[in-house]
Amino acid sequence: MSEPALRVQGLRHRFGDYAAVDGIDLTVERGEVFGLLGPNGAGKTTTIRVVNTLLPLQEGEVHVLGYDVRRSPMAVRRLLGYVPQQLSIEAALTGRENVGWFARLFDVPRRQRKERVDDALDAMGLGDAANRLAGTYSGGMIRRLELAQALVNRPALLVLDEPTVGLDPVARDGVWRRVEELRQATGMTVLLTTHYMEEADVLCDRVALMHLGHIRAEGTPQTLKDELGPDASLEDVFRRHTGGSLGDDDKGGLRAVRSTRRTAGRVG
């Protein structure tokens, strides 16, 4: 029996007295695009940071393709591609150098390196801009460059934290299209967080609604909507299960402002 791409059991993570994630169970099957949907402060990013070994596992079990994040963090890292919420590239390097850097950090064999770097850049539509300094890229291009960095390792599980936050609608469509093409071409498993319902609707096979550290509902976007009636939206589903709105910003509001400001500063 093959292990699922991600298995999370009883995950709980505290910052001081505050339980950011308060006992969640989650299974992401191979080849699936799975969305964690919820407002800022729901615990999505904390969940992702435990999965990618950035935060220590305090309580519960997390396995990536059968590898335990607690016992084999290095093996887990080799299987993951990660794009954080914040736009983050090395502006003083070219696009190609940025991707080549990560190819080396993931021990891509020397003979394959150039080809893999080129493939990842081409897949993200950055072939023509590859030799320009990344500091000259637009916000959408930076995000696609980050996807290329994450892909050069051929990850089994691609983890995207709010992949389109701070991007304009055109850039957002571009990122969605690339992710969609990618999963069609490779069958890659994708775990993403978002607080845009439209994003979850367009991209995800299944979603879990997170609120204040708990998962309140889980299923395909269509089933969740059908449970409420013919014209229901994911926003309605969310309100039904949590009593709150996706736009609620009372938790993590300052962080949201900061990251938006950072994004704006970089994209300029």
Next chain:
Amino acid sequence: MSADVAVETRPGVDARVWRQFPSRVYTFCLVEVQKLRHDRTELLTRAVQPVLWLLIYGETFNRIHAIPTPDNQSYLEFLTPGIIAQSGLFVAIFYGIQIIWERDAGVLTKLLVTPTPRSALILGKSFAAGIRAMAQVVVVLVLAAIIGVDLSSNPLDIIGSFAAVLLGAAFFSCLSMTVAGVVLKRDRLMGIGQMITMPLFFASNALYPVSIMPGWLRVLSRVNPLSYEVDALRGMLTGASAHVGLDFAVLAAWVVVGVVASSSLVGRLAR
């Protein structure tokens, strides 16, 4: 869309740590060289200080013979290794700012989820600081040759000098990254960097021989890694009597201490 962007569901490369260290160090050094290639202005602006030290301070003190030098050296000959070490120190001591910058820019987070042990990340970054410091050495060596300082032209001595500067810069950048892991803020690190640079410099044998120091300063100089770096440089470049073997051993030991301290704190920057 290329179907070559395939998926690998096994960790693949075996994760033997001993193979990763040289590979990561090489990668971070390569990235540093790439950055330097794209922006050479920093090389020039950083060259100003050593030029002032050698041309103004060095030439003046050379003339007034105020500082006794061992082995009948001219003061400029005595001073040049000290200025080489100092320019490396100045580059390295602010290197922690880069790691805070990378944290603020989100790059550090991504580096920390690559299959790179934290100690390999820090060692790689510290050697990258060494690359920057070595670029400064070239500037000082060229300048010293122009103003007629008599330095060794033996390739082994030159290579050895680069190695000493590399180790010195690796340690001081670890010190800087350790402080970065404690204070977590760029401006605080700037302040602390300013605060410790000059004492490190003055409590070393860079400007004057240990023999003319008061007793308490000699003690400080004896534990100061900069003194060992200067001693090694002096031995190799000017032929002065020195304990080059001991100097390298002490520098290497300090680098190990620095990497351990700094890598135990770097996780704080990711939270």
